[in-house]
Structures are given as structure tokens and as C-alpha cells.
Amino acid sequence: IVIYWSRSGATELLASKIANLTNSDVCQITLTNPYPADYLETRTRANRERDTGLTPDLNMQLPDLTQYETVYLGFQTWAMTLSEPLKAFLKAYGNELSGKRIMPFETNGGYGIGNCLDVMSQLLQISGATNYTIERPLTIAGNQVDVADTAVREWCD
Numbered sequence: 763i764v765i766y767w768s769r770s771g772a773t774e775l776l777a778s779k780i781a782n783l784t785n786s787d788v789c790q791i792t793l794t795n796p797y798p799a800d801y802l803e804t805r806t807r808a809n810r811e812r813d814t815g816l817t818p819d820l821n822m823q824l825p826d827l828t829q830y831e832t833v834y835l836g837f838q839t840w841a842m843t844l845s846e847p848l849k850a851f852l853k854a855y856g857n858e859l860s861g862k863r864i865m866p867f868e869t870n871g872g873y874g875i876g877n878c879l880d881v882m883s884q885l886l887q888i889s890g891a892t893n894y895t896i897e898r899p900l901t902i903a904g905n906q907v908d909v910a911d912t913a914v915r916e917w918c919d
């Protein structure tokens with residue numbers, strides 16, 4: 763299954779490519795209070811959430827994951843770390859990823875993945891997840907996703 767969150771569409775486009783190539787089901791992470799379209803307003807809110815540790819409320823139902831071996835988990839880098847919605851997802855549902863093979867895919871503004879994978883590991887541990895593996899991430903600049911088919915295919919293979 764492909765599980766992802768996306769504010770401005772880059773990670774969503776990447777998620778759809780991965781889902782098509784791997785014939786996966788898709789689950790979008792959704793929030794009670796979505797972020798504004800405006801970048802600066804989003805950044806202000808995200809900075810406040812990061813400073814206070816108060817991640818956004820989720821408004822979603824996770825499908826039963828027992829039927830899946832592999833979880834393609836899609837996110838984006840914010841302030842060189844994991845975006846707040848993904849932190850919220852891992853806090854709430856990290857333990858559901860026990861025993862899974864996690865395939866992380868990430869988009870960014872050109873500065874790379876930052877410490878997203880470290881934060882992901884920490885939150886999985888805190889949530890009580892066990893026996894999971896985190897595979898090599900697919901990392902793509904958000905404005906390059908439309909020309910990244912070769913890299914996406916190689917990673918999926």
C-alpha cells in the first residue's frame with residue numbers, strides 16, 4: 763500500500779507513479795485542519811507546531827494493514843526535518859507498521875531529505891512498532907517529479 767501526505771501536490775504525484783508501477787492500493791493522510799495554500803502562512807503554522815511539539819490532528823481512517831507486507835510511505839522535508847503531518851501519522855499509527863517493509867519516498871525543495879529518516883525511526887520506536895525494516899529512500903526534488911520516471915522505476919524494481 764502507498765500511504766502519503768501532500769500539501770502542494772509533488773508527493774501526491776510521486777505517490778501515484780509508485781502506486782501505478784507497483785499496482786498498490788493508496789491511502790492519503792488527511793487532516794482536520796488542512797494547511798493554507800499560502801506558503802508563508804504554512805511555514806508560520808509549521809514552525810509553531812514544530813516548536814511546541816503539537817502536531818496537527820488527523821482526520822482519516824487507516825485501512826487494515828494486516829493484508830500488506832510493504833508500505834510505501836510518502837512525505838516531504840520541512841525545515842530539513844520530517845513534515846508535521848507525517849510526525850502526526852507516525853505518532854498515531856506507527857505501531858501499525860510493525861513487521862512491515864517500509865519503503866520511504868520523499869520530495870523536497872532542492873536541499874535533500876534532511877534528518878527525516880532519523881525522526882521516522884525515533885517516532886516508530888516511540889509508537890511501539892517492532893520488526894519493521896526501513897529500505898533505501900527515494901528522494902526527489904518536488905519540481906523534478908514529472909521527469910523522474912527512470913529513478914522511480916529503478917527504485918521500485
Ligand SMILES: Cc1cc2nc3c(=O)[nH]c(=O)nc-3n(C[C@H](O)[C@H](O)[C@H](O)COP(=O)(O)O)c2cc1C
Binds near residue numbers: 801872
Ligand atoms: C513549511 C515548509 C518548509 C519547507 N522546508 C524545506 C526544507 O527545509 N528543505 C527543502 O528542501 N524543502 C523544503 N520545503 C519544500 C518542500 O519540501 C517541497 O516543496 C515538497 O516537494 C512539497 O511536497 P508536497 O507538494 O507534496 O506538499 C518546505 C516547504 C514548506 C511548505
